[in-house]
């Protein structure tokens with residue numbers, strides 16, 4: 244008998260559910276066609292593929308189109324894209340997560356109040372690029388190796404915000420490092436609750452199982468961080484995108500499997516994973532009995 248547990252907080256978060264509802268409405272209500280998202284609406288390739296089947300296409304460059312409706316994704320978009328969209332004839336629908344918008348507002352307020360802005364997050368993540376674009380001169384720090392980037396700000400006052408899906412551990416560690424360089428540091432923890440809850444419940448589950456499966460897009464920052472955090476606790480931790488990636492070898496000698504899904508992973512993928520674990524386990528047992 245194999246037992247499968249899903250982390251208490253797992254899968255679609257508030258911001259992703261909201262964005263999916265918005266796009267569902269747009270697709271149903273006959274908005275100006277064709278319908279695009281600026282970049283993938285969320286970092287989950289299977290969801291993006293399903294949307295493509297419904298006529299919603301991810302777009303990299305708005306200069307490629309001159310008609311239709313563009314939905315802005317949960318991560319927000321860079322200011323320069325927003326400005327081009329305003330000048331265009333395209334209909335724009337904003338599905339930016341309110342927590343991302345709040346972080347953008349903090350960045351602007353910090354700058355208005357004379358703080359140089361430091362963003363703790365992934366250099367090339369769309370949310371971070373959008374945050375950075377809100378003001379001039381914002382600096383992004385991804386890890387301790389990049390601390391030299393802030394030396395040019397020495398003598399000024401700095402305000403720190405975070406990518407909403409960072410781990411609190413990385414955020415706190417970098418805040419401590421940054422504080423060594425400045426007399427005045429204003430820290431605003433913009434990590435969203437959904438992220439903290441998913442990380443905490445994944446870590447709690449990882450400590451109790453023989454195998455931990457982290458389910459979500461390989462391009463999803465928050466899913467990758469769940470993997471990194473759980474891998475430190477449970478040696479047998481794997482990041483999979485779909486049920487097809489589960490191998491028999493992963494389940495050998497395993498009695499308890501934990502599943503934690505990133506904030507952009509739909510329930511149907513988690514259900515497929517659960518079903519496939521049980522199916523593979525039964526086949527393993529059958530083979531074992533024959534031996």
Ligand code: SF4
Nearest residue numbers: 256258340342407435
């Ligand atoms: S992870 Fe947080 S910030 Fe990102 S979309 Fe979900 S609720 Fe919004």
